Amino acid sequence: MTSPIIEMRDIEKHFGNIVALAGVSFDVRPGECHCLLGDNGAGKSTFIKTMSGVHKPTRGEIAIDGQRASFASPRDAMNAGIATVYQDLAMIPLMSVTRNFFMGREPTKGRWIFRRFDIERANQVTLEQMRAMGINLREPDQAVGTLSGGERQTVAIARAVYFGARVLILDEPTSALGVRQTANVLSTIDKVRRNGIGVVFITHNVRHAMAVGDRFTVLNRGRTLGTAKRGEIKADELQDLMAGGQEMVELEGSLGGTV
């Protein structure tokens, strides 16, 4: 088994007297999809923000390739190859796919006052990268606003991968999508994983997690309830862990197992 790209050990995060994370351990290996499951308020957001350099952990260790690391800012984490695709995607609907793809990191050619945005190359790269993700753009200057939610998600993922992500953190990428688009995003995750990138897939949907996950970690009230490998755990067990066991069993009984 390959060694982890990033390893988080016993991470604690306190906000004043609120304990958001009370000792979470988590790691991501190249080419795997590690699902982080948890109900609302379980601490998923705080945890990924710690991993992506937004928060500094109160206690605990972060190691990159086995070396201890500390992120002062999201930029540090990005430089270490940790890319996060948040729910709002950092995408501008009025701008073209290419302009969004290279926003803030425009390739240039020429020098001095002739230094210019190399738009031909940018268009070409965007088309190639999107095709590699299974999306044939009609034209690279198509506005992002014309894309579906799933396609936008794919642009954001392709962008992160192109700019050298080794670990890709996806924050609830499927939560606002329809069935077909969810399937598209899940297949994109699969493609990314096959390129040797470690994917952290945050979701509260067990079925989505089971579809692509290699390992599953459940967060509940700021703690990990353990990590399970694919095949070791069943969907309803994960569901129970997320909800904290007891109550869910009672609820499910009254709902006739539809949740």
Next chain:
Amino acid sequence: MAAQTQQADERLRKISLFARLMKRPELGAVAGLVLVTVFFIFTADASMFSLAGVVNFMTPAAQLGILALGAALLMIGGEFDLSVGSMVAFAGLVFGVGLVSFGLPLILAIPLTLAVAAMMGALNAQIVLRTALPSFIVTLAFLFILRGLSLVGLKWATGGSTQLRGIRQAVEGDWLLPLFSGKAFPGLFVWLAERGMIDTFRSGAPRVTGIPVEILWFVGLTLLATWVLLRTPWGNWIFASGGDRVAALNSGVPVRRVKIALFMLTACCAALVAIITVLEAGSTDARRGFQKEFEAIIAAVIGGALLTGGYGSAIGAFFGAIIFGVVMIGLTYTQIDQDWYQVFLGSMLLIAVIFNNVIRKRVTGER
């Protein structure tokens, strides 16, 4: 691979040239210009579209257009500047005082004027960015502050008058003057007149002696602004800053720097207009640039700039400004009462805004 290419081609064909043009932000302005031109071809005296007539309407169009370019870039960047009209008066004051009271040559007076304007622009930007107030309110305050300062300053400089004279004498013979005043390429026009290619007076001298320099500035700045917007990283940052500030910041776009630069640029456009018009008039007064901020913003909106930012074009603002010139001057070539101008102005704005919303929905695929 071959199959994929073919698939891509199939989808490409669905977008006709027409549909592509329909998505350009400049479309409204070009259509509007065609419309008013056709209108005046039928109603105005034929001399309106002679060379002299064209120069006649292009001159005010260029003076407004330089302001509109700044306003358009700033609007694309997501901010407004309502103080540009007052800035013209204020910059005119600084320029006039520099030339007349301190006897500076143009090589010093022009950079001084631009620097003071840029500083005021930066001040606007700092207040907007630090207080997070809408730029609409902050620059509305400066609309009054700068107009008031111009009045007070003029009285101080002239000993009680609101008009500062004596600029023509102060700049006479200055080697920089031809760049900012008068007409360019007089030799060319004499040459054309000798060969009978343009209208002449009976004496043989050409009716139009050259291209007014502001038209050259206007065209040059339009090309420069278009190049920056479409072909440089800065252009991408301007679109991004106006489109979604947070998304731009998260992607590493220096939003603050972009907005400060745009406010400074807008103020410098106003200063350039002040320099050109003050040199032309030979004096400066407190009413200079009065209400130009509205006309500039309207020209930018007619040119396709969205009030919400993130979308628009410099070429659009260029045509928007020309529409103003055509109508303002065109009415004098007709029997129509010139006071219809304001009615036209308001209607044009309304139509343009409605039209832009339709275009935006088309671009973003909103329903």
